[in-house]
Amino acid sequence: GAGVSQSPSNKVTEKGKDVELRCDPISGHTALYWYRQSLGQGLEFLIYFQGNSAPDKSGLPSDRFSAERTGGSVSTLTIQRTQQEDSAVYLCASSLGQVSYEQYFGPGTRLTVT
Amino acid sequence: AQSVSQHNHHVILSEAASLELGCNYSYGGTVNLFWYVQYPGQHLQLLLKYFSGDPLVKGIKGFEAEFIKSKFSFNLRKPSVQWSDTAEYFCAVNADFGNEKLTFGTGTRLTIIP
Numbered sequence: 001g002a003g004v005s006q007s008p009s010n011k012v013t014e015k016g017k018d019v020e021l022r023c024d025p026i027s028g029h030t031a032l033y034w035y036r037q038s039l040g041q042g043l044e045f046l047i048y049f050q051g052n053s054a055p056d057k058s059g060l061p062s063d064r065f066s067a068e069r070t071g072g073s074v075s076t077l078t079i080q081r082t083q084q085e086d087s088a089v090y091l092c093a094s095s096l097g098q099v100s101y102e103q104y105f106g107p108g109t110r111l112t113v114t
Numbered sequence: 115a116q117s118v119s120q121h122n123h124h125v126i127l128s129e130a131a132s133l134e135l136g137c138n139y140s141y142g143g144t145v146n147l148f149w150y151v152q153y154p155g156q157h158l159q160l161l162l163k164y165f166s167g168d169p170l171v172k173g174i175k176g177f178e179a180e181f182i183k184s185k186f187s188f189n190l191r192k193p194s195v196q197w198s199d200t201a202e203y204f205c206a207v208n209a210d211f212g213n214e215k216l217t218f219g220t221g222t223r224l225t226i227i228p
Contacts (some may be wrong), residue, residue, distance in 0.1 A: 003157070004157075019154070031214055033214070033215065033216075035218075040216045040220065041220060042118075042120075042204065042219055042220035042221050043158075043204065043216075043218035043221075044204075045215045045216065045217065045218075048213075048214050048215050050214070055213065056213050056214075058213055070201075091158070093158075095214070097214075098214070102160045102163070103160070103216065104157075105150075105157045105158040105159070106157065107157055108157075
């Protein structure tokens with residue numbers, strides 16, 4: 001079946017602009033996660049959703065970052081007034097909803113802020 | 115908050131050599147532990163996981179890892195590597211039950227020389 005998909009695959013934006021990154025999880029997966037992968041930084045947790053609610057938003061770096069999930073499916077990560085330090089690969093993952101279940105990762109969105 | 119350390123940033127081995135990648139975590143309680151792999155151009159995928167029971171866990175492609183609680187370690191091993199094992203390897207921990215997020219290490223890049 002289809003895996004986790006993310007769009008766009010690449011995004012180049014100017015500093016100060018807003019961007020929206022989209023994640024389509026695997027059908028039936030109730031949990032959805034956003035991570036950020038920066039060069040030499042590993043994967044940094046941003047936020048996770050259980051259904052449409054976000055029990056943990058502690059990883060969002062600043063109030064310029066927000067995310068929502070609708071219908072228990074698609075999620076959008078929005079970055080307002082982008083800065084150069086926001087440049088990274090943003091990864092989405094989904095799972096059946098308990099940590100014992102494997103998290104399936106998407107291909108990521110490479111964001112470059114110029 | 116938990117943290118994960120992977121001290122080997124880049125490992126270069128010849129085919130058929132034995133592999134051990136280090137992973138240490140900082141958390142005194144019960145943990146769930148994971149190794150993920152990212153092959154060139156591919157998504158992150160799960161190699162193996164430990165939740166409870168036998169501390170020696172076996173994963174895909176001949177990999178195994180041993181959980182040593184007294185050392186807060188979960189090292190990844192493979193007796194004989196192949197060129198196709200060239201990839202980036204990430205150790206991750208979940209140590210906050212009820213919270214599904216994973217904390218990842220910075221990754222180890224493994225290069226296998228034919």
